[in-house]
Amino acid sequence: MDIKKLMEENSELGWEDYLPHLSIDCVVFGFHDATLKVLVVKIKDENIWALPGGYVLKTENLSEAANRILRERTGAENIYLHQFCVFSDLNRSEGFFEKYEDAIWNKQRFISIGFYALVDFSRVNLVIDAFSDACEWKSINDLPELIMDHGSIYDGALETLRKQLNHKPIGLNLLPEKFTMPELQKLYEIILGKKLNRGNFYRKMLRYDILVKLDEIRKGGAHKAPDLYQFDVEKYQNALKNGFNEGW
Amino acid sequence: MDIKKLMEENSELGWEDYLPHLSIDCVVFGFHDATLKVLVVKIKDENIWALPGGYVLKTENLSEAANRILRERTGAENIYLHQFCVFSDLNRSEGFFEKYEDAIWNKQRFISIGFYALVDFSRVNLVIDAFSDACEWKSINDLPELIMDHGSIYDGALETLRKQLNHKPIGLNLLPEKFTMPELQKLYEIILGKKLNRGNFYRKMLRYDILVKLDEIRKGGAHKAPDLYQFDVEKYQNALKNGFNEGW
DNA sequence: TCAAAAGTGTTGGCCCTACACCCATGC
DNA sequence: GCATGGGTGTAGGGCCAACACTTTTGA
Numbered sequence: 001m002d003i004k005k006l007m008e009e010n011s012e013l014g015w016e017d018y019l020p021h022l023s024i025d026c027v028v029f030g031f032h033d034a035t036l037k038v039l040v041v042k043i044k045d046e047n048i049w050a051l052p053g054g055y056v057l058k059t060e061n062l063s064e065a066a067n068r069i070l071r072e073r074t075g076a077e078n079i080y081l082h083q084f085c086v087f088s089d090l091n092r093s094e095g096f097f098e099k100y101e102d103a104i105w106n107k108q109r110f111i112s113i114g115f116y117a118l119v120d121f122s123r124v125n126l127v128i129d130a131f132s133d134a135c136e137w138k139s140i141n142d143l144p145e146l147i148m149d150h151g152s153i154y155d156g157a158l159e160t161l162r163k164q165l166n167h168k169p170i171g172l173n174l175l176p177e178k179f180t181m182p183e184l185q186k187l188y189e190i191i192l193g194k195k196l197n198r199g200n201f202y203r204k205m206l207r208y209d210i211l212v213k214l215d216e217i218r219k220g221g222a223h224k225a226p227d228l229y230q231f232d233v234e235k236y237q238n239a240l241k242n243g244f245n246e247g248w
Numbered sequence: 249m250d251i252k253k254l255m256e257e258n259s260e261l262g263w264e265d266y267l268p269h270l271s272i273d274c275v276v277f278g279f280h281d282a283t284l285k286v287l288v289v290k291i292k293d294e295n296i297w298a299l300p301g302g303y304v305l306k307t308e309n310l311s312e313a314a315n316r317i318l319r320e321r322t323g324a325e326n327i328y329l330h331q332f333c334v335f336s337d338l339n340r341s342e343g344f345f346e347k348y349e350d351a352i353w354n355k356q357r358f359i360s361i362g363f364y365a366l367v368d369f370s371r372v373n374l375v376i377d378a379f380s381d382a383c384e385w386k387s388i389n390d391l392p393e394l395i396m397d398h399g400s401i402y403d404g405a406l407e408t409l410r411k412q413l414n415h416k417p418i419g420l421n422l423l424p425e426k427f428t429m430p431e432l433q434k435l436y437e438i439i440l441g442k443k444l445n446r447g448n449f450y451r452k453m454l455r456y457d458i459l460v461k462l463d464e465i466r467k468g469g470a471h472k473a474p475d476l477y478q479f480d481v482e483k484y485q486n487a488l489k490n491g492f493n494e495g496w
Numbered sequence: 497t498c499a500a501a502a503g504t505g506t507t508g509g510c511c512c513t514a515c516a517c518c519c520a521t522g523c
Numbered sequence: 524g525c526a527t528g529g530g531t532g533t534a535g536g537g538c539c540a541a542c543a544c545t546t547t548t549g550a
Contacts, residue, residue: 019269019357019359020268020269021267021268021269021270022269022270022359056336056359058357059338060338061336061337061338062334062336062359063336083333083334085331086310086331086334086361088304088309088310088311089309090307090308090309109267109306111267111270111304111310113334163415167411180529181529181530182528182529197512197513197514197515198528198529198530199513199514199515199516199530199531199532200511200512200513200514202529202530202531203511203512203531204511204512207511221521221522221528222521222522222523222527222528223520223521223522223526223527223528223529224519224520224521224527224528224529224530225520225521225529226528226529226530227529227530245511428502429502429503430501430502445539445540445541445542446501446502446503447503447504447505447540447541447542448538448539448540448541450502450503450504451504451538451539452538452539455538469501469548469549470500470501470548470549470550471499471500471501471502471547471548471549472500472501472502472503472546472547472548472549473501473502473547473548474501474502474503475502475503493538
């Protein structure tokens, strides 16, 4: 079935189950192969991509809605999720629904709550739903064109991520349980958008006293095998209460 | 007219003009007499206070709505306003509208967008509207009981203010054009909730290079007359792009 | 003259930068 | 052994806390 028909058929259900005029869009970040990636969905029958999103059931709050939307899309429970901005421009969906009837649920004016999510890349199984014909991780250096104002939503999410790097458990949620110092540094460099000095990064991280050095090293790669670390979750959470010192 | 009748009479207008299920609540901060104050409104005929708020016209975006709401309440234009959180709990207005009919506009489920505002205390003229019988500045150390979840909204706003102290022009918007170093320090101490060392505060502030020392001093008070300063707005804005160093 | 507030000086320590040096590994 | 990347050492400077000192003012 084509997307227009699908929306028309589902319109009534929208009006019945969801709060009108309110939507959620999620910027889901993952870290893999030394690159930061974002989850995007290709709109069925259209050559354009979108952030994964959805609507708010009349029986749930925003956080429940966002978790449900991401669970359906990734199979993952208890995703690290954060509301960061609301997008409310009058013409934010302008253009896309021109050929649709005005009464169609999807064509209404939607105020969208932007969430960003951090997931362990390796634990996600992507789901393609009826309204999409692809769902993929894209490197942030190679994002496709995004529908409506989803580009701005992504920009806002990355900016928020950058600002919260010293105040939220971002490394903890993006990295797998065991990781090396160079991997952690790479993550910081990508989020901050600049190179960091290796030696100084090491000592600064260790001084935070949130890492546990394991008795293992990452073998297999060329060159010297790096030490493996994991986060001391309790100390990490504790340190975040005051925030780390800034100045990257 | 009592508040119940008023809401009943205005209900139809609500449904006509505004987006359903969406409201705005504002935490308006002002600084006066060395204390941080918040604007609160007493609900007509009820012994309880609320944050100033309102609804979103079908023809405006959130920022326009928040500005309109505050303009009507304070007479001030171009208020410094920032969206900081969305409050969406299912039972957030529970209790208050028990005696009202279900179809009444005000009794619907509202998702509320929280804004905080910073205003120059001296430039505000408070307005009491039909739904309130008082509108006052209250010291944050002496806030009255607030309706619904407005207490949490206030908490969230203050926490946001604290976090953004080094990233947003908070001093600029809360202080009058000319101010003294001790006044600025007092403001910082109140927002941060702790005493700061005088000498160190001076040097740190001056090192930021965002202040202009004026050829005047604040006479009149007892003791030594302090120097007057004003912000170098351009340098201030410029410095904020990178954020000030943290560590208060 | 005195107390209190405003403004300035001083000292030691920590963290940050920059760069240099060693170690481990695969080719 | 040699290039490359990982881990550690070091010297200089800036910021910071803490505290002491001086100056100015009204009572």
